[in-house]
Amino acid sequence: MRCGLALGLALAARPVAAQRGPTGAAFISVAEHRVEAGYGVERSSGVVLGVEGALPVGPRLSLALRAQGGSLHTSSPGAVNRDVGQVTAEARMAAAPWLMFQLGATRRVYSTIIARQRWTIVHLGAGVRVPFAVHAISGLARAALLPVVSVNGLDRPEVAFTAAAGMEYRVRSLAIQALYSLERYDFPAREAVRRLEQLGQLTLRCDLRKRTR
């Protein structure tokens, strides 16, 4: 039900510009997940941690592998806490210093004491980096469509996208990003009940780039 959480975290953690050398990143997110499944809005929140490694495979292309995991806690009546874990593989192509396209797939699992739900998601999107005149600061924005969302027990969502905005501050080979991201799924109505899911999160990401000559 709350399958968009990890994908949203993934988007929030995704760098925009191509890196010339290998990069490693760690991030921490504060996430709020809201679900409406006919019983009122169910809210849950928690902290998710993640790591990522990216390797350039050409002047414009790089490949990244990301792993994330955490726990979401809820106080809504009838809801249960759950653990979330996911792995994402992603290809990034820098079309310009300020523009990057991304294509990736995510395998995610939600676990509660009563059930386990598996998601398979494919995302296709773009991100822009707006450098400030102050050399070490950039503004970030990105958006992605989720053309493939497969969840056991649910139909394909009618609306599925993610968007994010934030800032990046660089100090030597270290880049610190602060991003707000939103992930939204509108599933089709089934038996007069329309399922809605939404994830908002605030992510603090730290990228370390290996300098290359």
Added chain:
Amino acid sequence: MKRLALGLAMLAGVAARATAQTSTAEVLRAAHDFYEQLDIERALPLLREVVSPSWPLEVTAQQRIDAYTYLGACLTLAGKRDSAVLYFRAAVEREPFTDLDPRLFTPAQLELFHRARRLTFAVAARPVAPSRIDPRTERLTFTVVTTHAASLRAELRTAAAPSGVTLFDDESAGLREIPWSGLLADGRLAPPGRYELVVAARSRLLERADSARVYFDVRHEAPPFEDTLPDLTDRQLLPEQLSKSAARGDLLKGLAVGGGALIISGALANGDLGGSLKAGAGIVAGGAALTGAIAFLARRHQSDIPENVEANARRRSERLAANEAIAHRNAEKLAQTVLLITPAAGVGP
């Protein structure tokens, strides 16, 4: 005497290649035969005919000098010493390098010939032979002569320069070989071009002076040189100062990013779910706006871009280092330069 005859015969043989010279050479050969047979009375008319202005056939410079020389030699044997000296002088004036081989001529002839040299003053330099000189190990040698003791000055000039390198400035008599290292007065290798060796001499015996010039071309044979890097253009340098519009741009960018975060949390969020972590969007929006404002204020007071100034300084330094390395390599190549010397006809083409 036989050697002299042989030499004259060879000379005549060379001259015989041209039809016009054949007769002169034959006459000289005949005169020489008479001279060898001590038939001076028959040799003298032939030699006089050759040097006469009315001689109808072509006479080469060397044939004329030979004729004068043998006239002097014949007249010596005939006891006409003063006339012998006059003819020897005529030979020496035309070719200061003229000399008598002591093995072929009598002491009396040699003595009169030396008297002729003392009475005549001339200086000459041999044409430069084509050669290839490595200045590190070899020297180009100029051969000059004065007919008798003189103060001699040999100077090397480029065709365009009024002064050059003084190669010799001292007393000299007779033949002298003057070496040249291939360097100019400033110690640098002589650049390619046309050069002239100017030899000027003043007699120590007579109140006379004379000079001679020899021209030659110098070319360099060296590995190809590298071009130094050109000056950095504006396009290769980063802007070192911000414009006021850049400061305003930073403010607008910060506001845009913050506005984007608020739009995402508001307009793109599903209203039926009551928003999504709006506090997070507010934090990012506030941070972006604050960043833009700080950048704006900072840039209004400080328009320099230290990163770009540093980057430009680094690029200039790298270019300078590269050019120094190129200059060093070129200097090494220049040190390997070989001079190619070829004789030339005059100051210029």
